[in-house]
Amino acid sequence: MKNETPKALLIPRARLLDPSTGRDEEGALFVDAQGRIAPVPAKLPAASRLTVLDRPGLVVTPGLCDVHVHFRDPGATEAEDFVSGSAAAANGGFTRVATMPNTLPPTDTPALVRRARTAQTAVAIFPTACATVGRAGKTCAPIEALEEAGAVAFSDDGAMVADPEVMRVVMTRARKVGRPVMDHAVRPDLQQNGIVRACPAAETFGWPIFPPEAEVEAVRGDIALCRATGCALHLQHLSCAESVALVREARAEGLPVTGEATPHHLALAAEDIPGNDGNWRMNPPLGTRADVEALRQGVLDGTLTIFATDHAPHAPATKAKGFLQAPFGIIGAETAVGVTWDVMVRQCGMAPLAWAAAWVTAPNTLLGLPAPTLEPGAPAELAILAPNDEWTVDVRLLASKSQNTPWAGRTLRGRAVATYRRGRLRAPGLTL
Numbered sequence: 445m446k447n448e449t450p451k452a453l454l455i456p457r458a459r460l461l462d463p464s465t466g467r468d469e470e471g472a473l474f475v476d477a478q479g480r481i482a483p484v485p486a487k488l489p490a491a492s493r494l495t496v497l498d499r500p501g502l503v504v505t506p507g508l509c510d511v512h513v514h515f516r517d518p519g520a521t522e523a524e525d526f527v528s529g530s531a532a533a534a535n536g537g538f539t540r541v542a543t544m545p546n547t548l549p550p551t552d553t554p555a556l557v558r559r560a561r562t563a564q565t566a567v568a569i570f571p572t573a574c575a576t577v578g579r580a581g582k583t584c585a586p587i588e589a590l591e592e593a594g595a596v597a598f599s600d601d602g603a604m605v606a607d608p609e610v611m612r613v614v615m616t617r618a619r620k621v622g623r624p625v626m627d628h629a630v631r632p633d634l635q636q637n638g639i640v641r642a643c644p645a646a647e648t649f650g651w652p653i654f655p656p657e658a659e660v661e662a663v664r665g666d667i668a669l670c671r672a673t674g675c676a677l678h679l680q681h682l683s684c685a686e687s688v689a690l691v692r693e694a695r696a697e698g699l700p701v702t703g704e705a706t707p708h709h710l711a712l713a714a715e716d717i718p719g720n721d722g723n724w725r726m727n728p729p730l731g732t733r734a735d736v737e738a739l740r741q742g743v744l745d746g747t748l749t750i751f752a753t754d755h756a757p758h759a760p761a762t763k764a765k766g767f768l769q770a771p772f773g774i775i776g777a778e779t780a781v782g783v784t785w786d787v788m789v790r791q792c793g794m795a796p797l798a799w800a801a802a803w804v805t806a807p808n809t810l811l812g813l814p815a816p817t818l819e820p821g822a823p824a825e826l827a828i829l830a831p832n833d834e835w836t837v838d839v840r841l842l843a844s845k846s847q848n849t850p851w852a853g854r855t856l857r858g859r860a861v862a863t864y865r866r867g868r869l870r871a872p873g874l875t876l
């Protein structure tokens with residue numbers, strides 16, 4: 445790393461969104477050479493000590509937080525590792541991520557949690573740890589020791605904890621340490637070999653169907669255990685209208701349940717699958733158009749409070765095998781801002797401040813972290829966004845080691861242009 449003299453940063457005009465304080469206004473933002481947000485000084489530092497980021501149409505928020513990423517480290521670092529995954533996240537406007545524990549070996553030991561937590565990368569990594577030993581679903585993981593090592597939540601993501609008696613123990617112990625359980629709510633007995641929801645492509649190619657009940661019944665069971673144990677429950681990547689309805693009821697009842705909406709489930713439906721392309725295969729699969737509408741409504745009415753990418757890299761060769769053979773999952777860090785701003789703000793009329801809350805305050809609250817803010821005196825941790833920029837997704841230019849995205853070659857509107865964290869501006873696409 446170069447030893448640069450720290451510079452101040454001035455963004456003379458931007459829409460400033462700070463969901464912690466409710467601030468939404470046009471203005472200037474100044475970060476002093478110590479990396480703190482400060483009022484714009486009457487006399488600016490000399491040009492050699494100041495970076496000015498002046499472009500029309502900028503939006504500045506506190507750094508985004510993605511509570512659901514797979515960095516494949518250790519175990520599949522040809523697809524992604526802490527450094528490449530973090531670079532992809534930072535390119536996407538994120539300054540914090542929560543990594544999932546379905547690594548090889550699974551992140552079910554304090555040593556592996558510490559390894560993730562201390563990785564020196566472009567974003568801060570907050571690791572989750574396995575809910576069960578080896579993610580095998582049989583025995584509760586050493587929750588207390590994992591928490592002590594820095595695990596922010598527990599999940600067997602990639603699979604649910606299918607045995608309700610085991611899940612009850614996991615949730616009881618997680619509650620005692622004050623941490624949420626995140627569940628990949630898909631019942632394996634109902635999913636069986638299903639990979640896609642009923643749609644024209646599934647019919648054409650004869651792909652096995654993944655019924656909505658596989659998710660809905662899992663959500664129902666998880667909520668019952670939340671009620672029984674009092675443990676905070678976070679339902680990952682919801683995809684079905686009925687799941688949204690169950691989360692809405694649970695929250696109205698006052699249960700500590702949160703639900704997550706991914707950019708792809710908000711933007712795409714099963715009927716959009718263009719053909720035998722493994723980059724459209726994910727778990728849970730894309731829903732019907734009615735499911736997509738219900739997810740959007742759930743975000744708008746505050747049922748689903750958290751956006752997360754489920755960034756799931758896979759090496760190109762594995763995804764090139766076609767839909768039936770490809771592994772589940774798509775990358776999402778670098779396209780998340782464009783997709784969610786376009787779908788939710790531009791098309792559905794979501795308030796930009798609420799959009800920022802779903803990427804900043806709600807995710808940090810889930811992880812038990814104070815959210816970054818734009819208040820003077822705070823250490824600057826920023827996402828600098830250009831929601832109106834049109835760009836074509838060229839997978840060769842992504843920072844991720846993997847290229848498995850359904851948006852490859854497509855034009856998106858909106859993206860992150862820079863992040864600021866720990867005294868450093870990171871603006872890979874800009875000449876400043």
Ligand SMILES: [Zn+2]
Nearest residue numbers: 601602628680
């Ligand atoms: Zn999952």
